[in-house]
Amino acid sequence: MPETLSPIERAKHAAAWRASAYVESGMRVGLGTGSTAAWMVRRLGERVAEEGLQIVGVPTSSRTADLARQVGLTVASLDEAKWLDLTIDGADEFDGALNLVKGGGGALLQEKIVATASDRMIVIADAAKEVSALGSFPLPVEIVPFGWQTTKALVVETLVNMDVLGREATLRMNDDVPYVTDEGNYIVDLNLLRIGNARQLSLVLNQIPGVVENGLFIDVCDMVVIGHGDGAVTLR
Numbered sequence: 001m002p003e004t005l006s007p008i009e010r011a012k013h014a015a016a017w018r019a020s021a022y023v024e025s026g027m028r029v030g031l032g033t034g035s036t037a038a039w040m041v042r043r044l045g046e047r048v049a050e051e052g053l054q055i056v057g058v059p060t061s062s063r064t065a066d067l068a069r070q071v072g073l074t075v076a077s078l079d080e081a082k083w084l085d086l087t088i089d090g091a092d093e094f095d096g097a098l099n100l101v102k103g104g105g106g107a108l109l110q111e112k113i114v115a116t117a118s119d120r121m122i123v124i125a126d127a128a129k130e131v132s133a134l135g136s137f138p139l140p141v142e143i144v145p146f147g148w149q150t151t152k153a154l155v156v157e158t159l160v161n162m163d164v165l166g167r168e169a170t171l172r173m174n175d176d177v178p179y180v181t182d183e184g185n186y187i188v189d190l191n192l193l194r195i196g197n198a199r200q201l202s203l204v205l206n207q208i209p210g211v212v213e214n215g216l217f218i219d220v221c222d223m224v225v226i227g228h229g230d231g232a233v234t235l236r
């Protein structure tokens with residue numbers, strides 16, 4: 001591990017390293033997005049160079065695809081790989097049932113498709129991401145640009161009808177323009193404080209016309225590898 005890392009980067013690095021050990025030659029592996037997932041992609045690149053590990057990586061964003069190629073991984077699209085053995089990805093929050101909030105890095109749509117098309121999903125996270133109830137981190141909702149203001153208003157109306165705590169919805173911006181995902185969509189971040197019924201909220205949000213997907217990953221994650229500031233790792 002590089003000695004100059006801050007405790008938080010040390011934690012992310014430790015989790016990524018441990019999770020990378022679950023990857024075996026011959027596997028088709030979903031490659032997550034974000035700073036923690038980037039450590040995992042770099043580690044897999046090292047294992048390809050050092051051990052001759054042979055895998056096919058399916059990236060969940062253009063950023064991850066660029067990094068994966070840079071470090072020498074063989075990259076394929078999900079349609080080329082078809083079904084994956086394992087996906088390793090970061091998360092913004094996870095709870096005791098291993099349900100997640102994802103999408104802080106804007107890649108939730110591809111991340112959810114890839115994780116769902118995998119036999120197994122391992123999340124890598126620093127310990128600060130563990131919560132008793134999801135919702136402290138703003139919940140990202142990916143929406144199509146057409147009629148986005150109407151869709152955003154419908155999302156807020158839905159939250160009011162569901163009696164969800166906190167209903168602030170903010171269009172994600174990149175400098176002065178809307179942030180655009182790899183799929184050409186916008187993201188609305190919901191400040192909900194606490195999500196009481198994540199499963200129901202996820203289903204209801206995805207029924208609103210204009211909503212493409214939301215950042216709640218329910219019953220998708222099989223294991224969380226938690227990194228700590230001293231470089232230790234625990235498993236959930």
Ligand code: 5RP
Nearest residue numbers: 034035036090103104105107
């Ligand atoms: C990207 C994600 C990331 O996994 C999540 O934001 C965590 O990122 P990081 O590892 O940088 O904290 O969901 O869409």
